[in-house]
Amino acid sequence: MELRNEHQWPVEKFEAIELQKEFAQHVQILPNFDDVTLIAAVDTAYGRNADIIYASAVIYTFPEIDEVEKRFHYAEVKFPYTPGLLYFREGPAILAALEKLETTPDLIIVNGHGIADYNRCGLASMVGIAFDIPTIGCARKLIAGNHREITPQKGSSQPLFLKDREVGLAYRTKDNVKPLFISPGHRCDIKFAKEMVVQNLRGYRMPEPLRFAHQAANKYKRHIEKKYQNKTIYIKE
DNA sequence: GCGACAG
DNA sequence: ATCTTGTCGC
Numbered sequence: 001m002e003l004r005n006e007h008q009w010p011v012e013k014f015e016a017i018e019l020q021k022e023f024a025q026h027v028q029i030l031p032n033f034d035d036v037t038l039i040a041a042v043d044t045a046y047g048r049n050a051d052i053i054y055a056s057a058v059i060y061t062f063p064e065i066d067e068v069e070k071r072f073h074y075a076e077v078k079f080p081y082t083p084g085l086l087y088f089r090e091g092p093a094i095l096a097a098l099e100k101l102e103t104t105p106d107l108i109i110v111n112g113h114g115i116a117d118y119n120r121c122g123l124a125s126m127v128g129i130a131f132d133i134p135t136i137g138c139a140r141k142l143i144a145g146n147h148r149e150i151t152p153q154k155g156s157s158q159p160l161f162l163k164d165r166e167v168g169l170a171y172r173t174k175d176n177v178k179p180l181f182i183s184p185g186h187r188c189d190i191k192f193a194k195e196m197v198v199q200n201l202r203g204y205r206m207p208e209p210l211r212f213a214h215q216a217a218n219k220y221k222r223h224i225e226k227k228y229q230n231k232t233i234y235i236k237e
Numbered sequence: 238g239c240g241a242c243a244g
Numbered sequence: 245a246t247c248t249t250g251t252c253g254c
Contacts, residue, residue, distance in 0.1 A: 043244095044244070044245080045245075045246095046244080046246065047246090048246065049246090050246070052245065053244095053245090055250045081243095081244065081245075082242090083241085083242040083243065083244090084242075084243080086243055086244055089244075090244070094240085110242075111243085112243050113243055114244065116243090117243080118242095122243070123243070127247080137243085139244085140243080140244090141243060142241095142243080142244090143241085143243045144241095144243090145240085173254075174252070176253085181243085198242060207244050230240095231238085243245105244245050244246105
């Protein structure tokens with residue numbers, strides 16, 4: 001895949017916020033009627049000291065969810081974990097893994113929030129803008145917004161509001177299991193995001209592509225750590 | 238001002 | 245996110 005919006009990686013928080021607000025201007029929330037055949041999912045894993053980040057980018061067919069292509073990338077972590085600025089910590093590795101994909105998916109599911117973010121531009125939105133491709137944010141915890149209580153039954157959901165705006169939803173993917181927070185990232189809307197996530201559930205809390213991408217990132221991490229045990233990992237630019 | 242705070 | 249085994253519950 002090819003980046004559509006290149007930029008420097010900020011070192012200071014205020015610079016990151018400036019870039020995030022600029023990207024937020026480009027976020028498109030609109031109905032998506034495209035036929036979805038290929039779905040990509042990205043996720044990351046960290047080394048023990050949280051100094052190295054490992055990212056996976058995997059493409060699956062939909063609705064079969066058969067693996068089509070799988071790429072990875074690891075890098076030194078250079079930005080501190082800061083709620084609201086996750087993109088600046090994980091973005092370098094995630095974008096690099098996605099750039100290695102030879103196939104272009106119809107949409108990308110990201111482990112993190114889309115517009116359910118204080119600046120309406122979470123990790124999923126930032127990734128979507130970077131490649132100008134439809135993205136969906138899927139998070140296990142809420143960072144911004146509120147919603148009414150949802151029942152314990154699978155399928156129960158409530159809209160997620162942030163400053164009077166509906167930005168996504170809380171969705172129960174399994175009975176008696178904590179809900180998932182879904183929000184559009186870029187070039188799609190809440191309805192599309194919800195439908196896609198629901199149609200990709202296969203009995204677990206997380207949609208299958210993301211669940212697999214998560215496992216893939218961890219396997220990749222173990223592989224690299226084993227390969228370089230006792231040695232100093234050399235990371236090229 | 239205080240609390241909350243994706244991975 | 246990561247450090248970690250068993251264990252309670254559907």
